[in-house]
Amino acid sequence: MNQKTAAPIMPSRDQAIGAVGRAQPAKVLDTVAAVRRYHRGQEICGQQTPVEHWYRVLAGVARKCTVRADGRRQIVDLLLPGDCFGFATQSRHAFAVEAVADGTTVACYPRQRAENLADTDARVAREIREMIFDAITRLQRQVLILGRPTALERVGSFLLYMAARSAPASVDRIDLQVSRYDIADYLALSSETVSRALTDLKFRGAIRFASTRQLNIVDRSVLDDEDETAA
Amino acid sequence: MNQKTAAPIMPSRDQAIGAVGRAQPAKVLDTVAAVRRYHRGQEICGQQTPVEHWYRVLAGVARKCTVRADGRRQIVDLLLPGDCFGFATQSRHAFAVEAVADGTTVACYPRQRAENLADTDARVAREIREMIFDAITRLQRQVLILGRPTALERVGSFLLYMAARSAPASVDRIDLQVSRYDIADYLALSSETVSRALTDLKFRGAIRFASTRQLNIVDRSVLDDEDETAA
DNA sequence: CGTAGTCTTGAGTATCCTCAACGAGGGTGG
DNA sequence: CCACCCTCGTTGAGGATACTCAAGACTACG
Numbered sequence: 001m002n003q004k005t006a007a008p009i010m011p012s013r014d015q016a017i018g019a020v021g022r023a024q025p026a027k028v029l030d031t032v033a034a035v036r037r038y039h040r041g042q043e044i045c046g047q048q049t050p051v052e053h054w055y056r057v058l059a060g061v062a063r064k065c066t067v068r069a070d071g072r073r074q075i076v077d078l079l080l081p082g083d084c085f086g087f088a089t090q091s092r093h094a095f096a097v098e099a100v101a102d103g104t105t106v107a108c109y110p111r112q113r114a115e116n117l118a119d120t121d122a123r124v125a126r127e128i129r130e131m132i133f134d135a136i137t138r139l140q141r142q143v144l145i146l147g148r149p150t151a152l153e154r155v156g157s158f159l160l161y162m163a164a165r166s167a168p169a170s171v172d173r174i175d176l177q178v179s180r181y182d183i184a185d186y187l188a189l190s191s192e193t194v195s196r197a198l199t200d201l202k203f204r205g206a207i208r209f210a211s212t213r214q215l216n217i218v219d220r221s222v223l224d225d226e227d228e229t230a231a
Numbered sequence: 232m233n234q235k236t237a238a239p240i241m242p243s244r245d246q247a248i249g250a251v252g253r254a255q256p257a258k259v260l261d262t263v264a265a266v267r268r269y270h271r272g273q274e275i276c277g278q279q280t281p282v283e284h285w286y287r288v289l290a291g292v293a294r295k296c297t298v299r300a301d302g303r304r305q306i307v308d309l310l311l312p313g314d315c316f317g318f319a320t321q322s323r324h325a326f327a328v329e330a331v332a333d334g335t336t337v338a339c340y341p342r343q344r345a346e347n348l349a350d351t352d353a354r355v356a357r358e359i360r361e362m363i364f365d366a367i368t369r370l371q372r373q374v375l376i377l378g379r380p381t382a383l384e385r386v387g388s389f390l391l392y393m394a395a396r397s398a399p400a401s402v403d404r405i406d407l408q409v410s411r412y413d414i415a416d417y418l419a420l421s422s423e424t425v426s427r428a429l430t431d432l433k434f435r436g437a438i439r440f441a442s443t444r445q446l447n448i449v450d451r452s453v454l455d456d457e458d459e460t461a462a
Numbered sequence: 463c464g465t466a467g468t469c470t471t472g473a474g475t476a477t478c479c480t481c482a483a484c485g486a487g488g489g490t491g492g
Numbered sequence: 493c494c495a496c497c498c499t500c501g502t503t504g505a506g507g508a509t510a511c512t513c514a515a516g517a518c519t520a521c522g
Contacts, residue, residue, distance in 0.1 A: 122350035
């Protein structure tokens with residue numbers, strides 16, 4: 001259940017990390033990284049466990065989430081290649097992180113060694129700051145999405161967000177990779193409402209489905225500003 | 232309208248910064264800080280302006296917010312004494328920050344100088360990391376609050392959040408300092424709904440009002456687990 | 463080919479938003 | 493000192509939206 005494929009990295013660059021295209025690689029920091037591979041649903045770091053590592057997604061998708069008292073799950077961050085997580089002032093993780101896609105690969109930086117490295121190498125410290133800034137940007141974006149009043153707007157801005165994050169080149173092609181349930185828990189909606197919003201957007205000509213989780217954006221203006229419907 | 236009371240800080244500690252009780256002071260960094268004072272509603276840093284400074288709230292309250300195309304405002308962070316803001320990878324601020332309370336005081340760190348200081352002094356780098364970690368923690372908390380399905384739960388968890396943030400000692404006394412409109416824009420609700428939720432919580436015996444914006448928590452269990460109402 | 467997980471669609475109910483009116487304070491100026 | 497105005501806060505009524513419960517279709521995989 002919990003067998004993780006741990007592979008320590010040589011000081012020389014590892015091709016797994018070098019293979020990450022869109023992410024700005026944390027070059028110096030990678031000398032202390034270990035790469036691990038997870039299968040779908042596997043826990044990468046558990047809630048309430050000690051903060052001993054910082055992480056960076058190399059491939060696949062992961063979700064940072066928590067389960068409320070009423071059994072509802074809230075996803076607090078959707079982690080794509082290049083995204084870092086595991087930062088906290090507290091001694092224990094406030095959230096669990098789980099692999100969403102099968103074969104999700106994560107670089108794992110021992111916190112103490114990373115901090116020490118940052119103390120001696122200013123470049124590392126800057127790299128770490130950049131990583132955290134990005135995490136803030138993602139969270140702020142999520143707050144904006146959650147702040148949308150209607151389900152249609154939430155789903156629409158989520159799609160635009162995913163489009164912006166997926167590939168810089170073909171920005172209109174989205175490979176969601178996550179289930180409707182995950183989207184629902186990210187957007188704080190029920191999965192039925194997510195499904196309805198997506199079919200609604202399809203009939204409005206905003207999106208076109210290649211498969212259940214792959215779609216193309218046809219008309220961005222519909223996704224962008226749902227308030228125009230009132231006009 | 233825009234006259235800011237700028238006061239450069241001497242290398243020796245400034246009493247304004249030393250006076251901050253609950254915040255862990257960024258000691259070394261304060262040597263390059265300037266303290267500014269703002270009145271209610273005044274803009275501390277504008278949206279789309281270049282990122283030239285990092286900031287820390289010394290006294291008062293500020294809100295980080297944006298205005299959507301439809302005219303709605305979304306508050307992305309509520310900044311209390313000790314909170315830092317202004318971090319971004321982008322060159323321009325994605326959000327505006329405005330003073331909520333009159334006389335809100337902010338320490339202002341020139342970004343370039345702060346970065347340079349961080350490069351030469353590892354303690355500064357750590358201080359900065361801590362500041363950003365705290366910002367992440369606040370944002371994650373906000374996502375959790377926004378993820379609550381009902382208005383009653385959102386307002387309830389918001390009150391608990393504010394209680395936890397206000398004073399470590401008397402955790403049951405809350406001085407909101409912000410208007411119902413601000414709460415509404417923070418929680419992505421209408422101000423009417425916020426008002427209704429508060430009176431509802433009052434009649435349920437969860438809170439008691441000393442004045443419009445000052446209240447005491449009487450029964451925490453009502454605030455944190457609204458799902459019990461179903462039982 | 464069956465099974466489990468995922469996705470969609472439907473019907474009814476609860477919740478929230480909008481529009482509206484009114485009350486309460488806090489300034490300001492006469 | 494009082495009247496006035498303005499912002500803020502509360503409460504009500506009606507309509508729109510999302511949730512819950514439910515059932516059925518599709519997909520992947522053993």
